[in-house]
Amino acid sequence: MKALHKINDILLLGLHSLGVHKVRSALTALGIFIGVCGVIAMLAINEGAGAEAQRTLRALGSTNIIIESRKPPQDDSKATGRSWGALNYGLTKRDVTRITGGSVPHMRRYVTVHQTKKMAYLAGKNLSISVIATDPTIAEIVRIKVQAGRFITSADMLRRKPHCVITAPLVRSLFGYENPLGKTVRIGGEPFVIVGMLSRLPQALSGEGAEATDSVIIPRTTGIDRFGELTVEVRTGSRTYERVEISRLILQMEDENAVLAAAPIIRSLLERNHDQEDYDVKVPLELIEQKKKQMFLWNVMLVTIASVSLLVGGIGIMNIMLATVVERTREIGVRRALGAKQWDIIAQFLVEAVTLTTVGGVIGIGAGISLPWLIRRYLEFPTETSVWTILLPFLMAVSVGLISGIYPAMRAAKLDPITALRHE
Amino acid sequence: MRELVSLENLWKIYPVGPGVPALKGVNLLIAEGEYLAIMGPSGSGKSTLLNLLGCLDRPTRGQYRLGGEDVSDLSDNRLSEVRNRRIGFVFQSFNLIQQLTVVENIEIPLFYSGLSRRHRHPRSREMAELVGLSDRMEHRPGELSGGQQQRVAVARALANDPLILLADEPTGNLDTHTSGEIMALFDELHSRGRTIIMVTHETHVAVHAKRVIHMLDGQIESDADAESLDTNK
Ligand SMILES: Nc1ncnc2c1ncn2[C@@H]1O[C@H](COP(=O)(O)OP(=O)(O)O)[C@@H](O)[C@H]1O
Numbered sequence: 001m002k003a004l005h006k007i008n009d010i011l012l013l014g015l016h017s018l019g020v021h022k023v024r025s026a027l028t029a030l031g032i033f034i035g036v037c038g039v040i041a042m043l044a045i046n047e048g049a050g051a052e053a054q055r056t057l058r059a060l061g062s063t064n065i066i067i068e069s070r071k072p073p074q075d076d077s078k079a080t081g082r083s084w085g086a087l088n089y090g091l092t093k094r095d096v097t098r099i100t101g102g103s104v105p106h107m108r109r110y111v112t113v114h115q116t117k118k119m120a121y122l123a124g125k126n127l128s129i130s131v132i133a134t135d136p137t138i139a140e141i142v143r144i145k146v147q148a149g150r151f152i153t154s155a156d157m158l159r160r161k162p163h164c165v166i167t168a169p170l171v172r173s174l175f176g177y178e179n180p181l182g183k184t185v186r187i188g189g190e191p192f193v194i195v196g197m198l199s200r201l202p203q204a205l206s207g208e209g210a211e212a213t214d215s216v217i218i219p220r221t222t223g224i225d226r227f228g229e230l231t232v233e234v235r236t237g238s239r240t241y242e243r244v245e246i247s248r249l250i251l252q253m254e255d256e257n258a259v260l261a262a263a264p265i266i267r268s269l270l271e272r273n274h275d276q277e278d279y280d281v282k283v284p285l286e287l288i289e290q291k292k293k294q295m296f297l298w299n300v301m302l303v304t305i306a307s308v309s310l311l312v313g314g315i316g317i318m319n320i321m322l323a324t325v326v327e328r329t330r331e332i333g334v335r336r337a338l339g340a341k342q343w344d345i346i347a348q349f350l351v352e353a354v355t356l357t358t359v360g361g362v363i364g365i366g367a368g369i370s371l372p373w374l375i376r377r378y379l380e381f382p383t384e385t386s387v388w389t390i391l392l393p394f395l396m397a398v399s400v401g402l403i404s405g406i407y408p409a410m411r412a413a414k415l416d417p418i419t420a421l422r423h424e
Numbered sequence: 425m426r427e428l429v430s431l432e433n434l435w436k437i438y439p440v441g442p443g444v445p446a447l448k449g450v451n452l453l454i455a456e457g458e459y460l461a462i463m464g465p466s467g468s469g470k471s472t473l474l475n476l477l478g479c480l481d482r483p484t485r486g487q488y489r490l491g492g493e494d495v496s497d498l499s500d501n502r503l504s505e506v507r508n509r510r511i512g513f514v515f516q517s518f519n520l521i522q523q524l525t526v527v528e529n530i531e532i533p534l535f536y537s538g539l540s541r542r543h544r545h546p547r548s549r550e551m552a553e554l555v556g557l558s559d560r561m562e563h564r565p566g567e568l569s570g571g572q573q574q575r576v577a578v579a580r581a582l583a584n585d586p587l588i589l590l591a592d593e594p595t596g597n598l599d600t601h602t603s604g605e606i607m608a609l610f611d612e613l614h615s616r617g618r619t620i621i622m623v624t625h626e627t628h629v630a631v632h633a634k635r636v637i638h639m640l641d642g643q644i645e646s647d648a649d650a651e652s653l654d655t656n657k
């Protein structure tokens with residue numbers, strides 16, 4: 001009980017003497033305030049960027065492996081794959097057989113995607129769109145959510161139905177605000193009935209570029225039926241054709257461990273059978289792990305930078321406390337003469353130092369929380385504040401107070417009472 | 425009467441240069457309720473003696489018994505406790521804390537003895553009343569006269585009801601009139617049974633005491649009744 005009273009009293013005593021030097025205390029706390037504020041903002045921005053990146057990567061599916069055809073770097077001396085003015089590259093059906101034929105263990109299922117450019121025609125409007133021919137299982141593998149209507153079904157596949165699912169931006173350009181469901185649109189000269197609508201194409205299908213916002217998804221079999229086996233992309237404005245058999249092969253593995261084991265097998269299989277890098281193996285899980293590591297390094301760096309600012313604040317506090325001790329030598333002597341133990345003096349000065357940093361820290365947290373909010377709101381940059389992005393800077397501030405207060409407090413306590421009393 | 429202070433062959437040598445001997449074998453017995461003045465020329469060791477009596481410092485050699493307990497070689501913590509509970513100190517320059525009010529100043533020793541705030545407050549008001557400052561309790565030292573400030577210091581020294589009141593030239597910074605007031609307060613405290621030891625070089629102050637010690641060069645030169653003082657000097 002007695003000890004509790006004393007702690008409370010020493011706290012009040014510390015606050016009291018801070019109140020006496022209001023401007024000085026405020027300026028000292030300001031240093032800590034800026035430090036804490038900065039740490040919170042930096043961590044929030046980094047967390048936000050990281051969380052956004054992770055969200056996009058998770059959308060690709062953490063148990064998926066995506067193999068994409070990629071146009072190899074242009075090299076005319078190497079005429080490989082060139083025939084009749086066409087450039088052949090990318091994944092082939094033989095690649096698909098090699099990969100899905102049993103050499104990759106713990107594969108759950110796979111799906112191929114054939115993508116090509118066609119003209120869409122409706123009521124006088126002509127648009128170049130991207131046609132994606134694939135299996136209905138893609139909806140489960142890359143988590144496609146239908147906004148209206150339905151997705152293509154296995155029945156559509158079996159009967160090679162001219163059905164298509166259309167993305168919202170394309171709906172807007174073709175139909176305005178009319179309901180497109182059930183309407184017929186001509187794609188590459190063939191009539192297709194719109195059965196469903198997506199708000200946007202999932203990332204696993206759109207790739208990095210924004211080219212595929214105007215897209216339709218049709219059953220793979222219908223695609224072969226209407227447009228032939230080969231996925232042919234005509235490069236407009238150039239006389240060369242590009243021929244790609246398979247645009248994408250998406251594997252879904254049984255679990256994340258299987259993903260990590262499968263990735264190198266797939267890479268070496270492809271490497272052995274392709275003499276140029278006309279494919280890209282994307283492993284979202286690897287990217288996530290990489291991102292996590294990168295985030296951690298960033299956090300360490302940011303915290304280090306912030307620590308420097310807090311260190312500067314701490315030096316400021318130590319400086320002020322040392323000056324205070326000299327200024328109040330006489331007071332220390334009086335208190336000692338009246339019965340203060342060394343520990344009482346240490347506690348008094350420590351409380352002052354910690355109070356300074358705590359006040360600076362608390363205000364810093366207030367501003368530090370609103371700062372990310374402002375950044376998110378007005379700079380439209382993703383930020384994320386978690387308990388630790390707030391707690392860590394605060395604890396750092398309090399420790400700075402403790403550490404920078406200890407030396408001055410010890411010096412105060414070690415003063416000889418008589419010498420202190422004689423101090424002018 | 426009960427013996428309160430017993431000094432036996434007390435030495436104090438300040439560790440400066442070859443060593444400055446400020447006290448050279450002081451022997452002194454003081455009983456409860458005594459009213460003692462220590463006189464002597466400047467540099468004779470009066471303050472050194474009072475600081476030792478007040479447990480602000482430890483003797484180099486010899487024994488100091490306070491209220492029957494040997495306090496010559498206590499730890500810093502224990503010395504602090506002794507100062508807090510058994511000693512009341514009054515300084516020449518008052519030594520009040522300027523930022524604190526009268527009652528807050530008086531509360532300091534109570535604070536270090538661990539008394540709760542609830543109990544400290546009435547006690548410090550009581551002490552302020554005792555020294556006649558009931559109408560100045562919330563004032564700060566800067567708003568008080570020298571005499572009033574010294575009375576606050578006396579109230580503060582007595583807050584924990586110590587065994588002895590020690591005063592080093594308590595009237596040194598005061599004019600004759602205010603000195604008289606402070607001495608009247610001391611006289612009253614003595615009449616109520618308080619043990620008082622004060623250092624002074626002024627005869628008109630020393631005459632208030634019942635016993636006068638003369639120091640010279642770190643030793644007690646004479647120890648006599650106050651009546652022997654030549655007031656005309
Ligand atoms: N802290 C100290 N360090 C060194 N010498 C001291 C110290 N305090 C006092 N002295 C010396 O001790 C002697 C006695 O001093 P003091 O007790 O203050 O005398 P008084 O109070 O009678 O004037 C003096 O010679 C003084 O210079």
Ligand SMILES: [Mg+2]
Nearest residue numbers: 467470471472
């Ligand atoms: Mg002196």
